[in-house]
Amino acid sequence: MIVAVPMFLQAVDTSILGTALPSIAASLNVEILRLNFAITAYLLSLALFLPASGWIMDRFGTRHVFCAAVAIFSLASALCGAATSVTQIVLFRILQGLGGAMMVPVGRLILLRSIPPGQLIVAMLWFTVPGTIGRVVGPLLGGFIVTLASWRWIFLLNIPFGVLGILLSLKFVPDAQSGKAGRFDFTGFMLMAVGLSGLICGLETIGRNFVSLSATILVTSIGIVASICYWIYSRDRDDVIIPLSIFGHRAFSITNIGGVPVRIVVGSAPIFVPLLLQIGMGFTPIQSGLTSAWLSVGAFVIRPIMRHAINKFGFKPLMITATVLSGAAFSVNGLYSPGTSIYFMCAVLFVAGVANSLAMVTMNTVGFSGVGKQIMSKATVLSTMMQQTSMSLGVALFAYCLSITARAHGHSAEDLTMSDFPMAFFIVGGLSCLSVAAFSRLPANEGAELR
Structure with missing residues (x-):
């Protein structure tokens, strides 16, 4: 529970920001979709710095890295609260991502290294409880804060929780240090960083008026070339920062590569559902927070029975069912109208x-089936990196769809209306079908040793 404090911080940070976006945009006098950079910058920063986190943990020890990461995250959050422009928020969110990239893998790695396989499901469930609580209270806090005070308090709120996390870690978290950090693969790190940032930034800016088309093409091309270079550089090598041979494990590759579409859906919901409620349907921030909180209530309620469901039905059927429901429920958001019952929206x-919740827990658990302990550290980092990259792709893709539909309706993305949202929800929600096809390739008894 202590090492899961970062899950709570990140969950509150993401869910509270989704509710507060309209207020921040009005305060800074910017187009609301331009604030999408603040969300994408954080998720992208997480993905960029995650590859180095495994080496840093091995080199400096879990306790030192964990406390330093929480401190960086909290400091950057305070700076976001003092920002006076979108550019400053984006820069400080990148710094937040640096802290977040080192926070989360520490906890997951401690669990995977120390918990017996037969108890891993229970451990993962408890590990995700603080994050689930954060996603429940985040929209509520966001709604009340921007209504009763300034949006800046949504960032300052992280500071006391960060201090608490540091104090508890100093007392209870063991300072494990493997002593086998070895050489830091700077070349691989740079190639991966340039590749990821180029691809994400290209998707983020394509079709938008933020930068020129030639700049978008240039950045995307650099990202593609760097990604290809990393693939060539790391092929048949185990001493690189992230060995791609990890994808040779079938369950790992299916859940992490095949799971990208459903992770896009999961990552988009906390950001764009509150945006739909406030911009499209005219909800107040408090009404939006109370309504969108049901997304997290559902995630919390399923926790007590999830282990029994996995033991009874197995991982594969639950993953497929959860993915279908996730995509369908996300798409239903596109059917709302001003007359839609609030009770129906809460139920959806x-x-x-x-x-x-069911999709994420099953993917994050069965994905490590068959992965040896000697590569568990890098597999954990790669899995977390894939998850954050998928979510940043989802935010960028949804924002791009909104921009396209807004122009098709004869206005800019600065003046979004209810009619701009349905197509984005349908397209992103429909992507989950691709994950269903991937999960169907898993053997029926995959992960049996974990049950």
């Missing part, structure tokens, strides 16, 4: 929360 979000 509740179902989506149940499905999202």
Whole structure:
């Protein structure tokens, strides 16, 4: 529970920001979709710095890295609260991502190294409880804060929790240090960083008026070339920062590569559902927070029975069912109208929360089936990196769809209306079908040793 404090911080940070985006945009006098950079910058920063986190943990020890990461995250959050422009928020969110990239893998790695396989499901469930609580309280806090005070307090709120996490870690978290950090693969790190940032930034800016088309093409091309270079550089090598041979494990590759579409859906919901409620349907921030919180209530309610469901039905059937429900519930958001019952919307979000939680827990657990302990550290980092990259792709893709539909309706993305949202929800929600096809390739008894 202590090492899961970062899950709580990140969950509150993401869910609270989704509710507060309209207020921040109005305060800074910017187009609301331009604030999408603040979300994408954080997720992208997480993905960029995650590859180095495994080496840093091995080199400096878990306790030191964990406490330093929480301190960086909290400091950057305070700086976001003092920002006076979108550029400053984006830069400070990148710094937040640096802290977040080192926080989360520490906890997951401690669990995977120390918990027997037969108890891993229970451990993962408890590990995700603080994050689930954070996603429940985040929209509520966001709604009340921007209504009763300034949006800046949504960032300052992280500071006391960060201090608490540091104090508890100093007392209870063991300072494990493997002493086998070895050489830091700077070349691989740079190639991977340039590749990921180029691809994400290219998707983020394509079709938008933020930068020129030639700049978008240039950045995307650099990302593609760097990614290809890393693939060539790391092929048949185990001493690189992230060995791609890890994808040779079938369950790992299916859940992490095949799971990208459903992770896009899961990552988009906490950001764009509150945006739909406030911009499209005219909800107040408090109303939006109370409604979108049902997404997290569903995720919390399913926790007590999830282990029994996995033991009874197995990982594969639950993953497929959860993915179908997740995509369908996300798409239903595109059917709302000003006359839609609030109770119906809450029910849809509740179902989506149940499905999202079940999909993420089963993927994050069965994905490590058959992965040896000698590569568990790098596999953990790679899995977390894939998850964060998928979520940043989802945010960028949804924002791009909104921009396209807004222009098709004869206005800019600065003046979003209810009619701009349905197509984005349908397209992103429909992507989950690709994950269903991937999960169907898993053997029926995959992960049996973990049950």
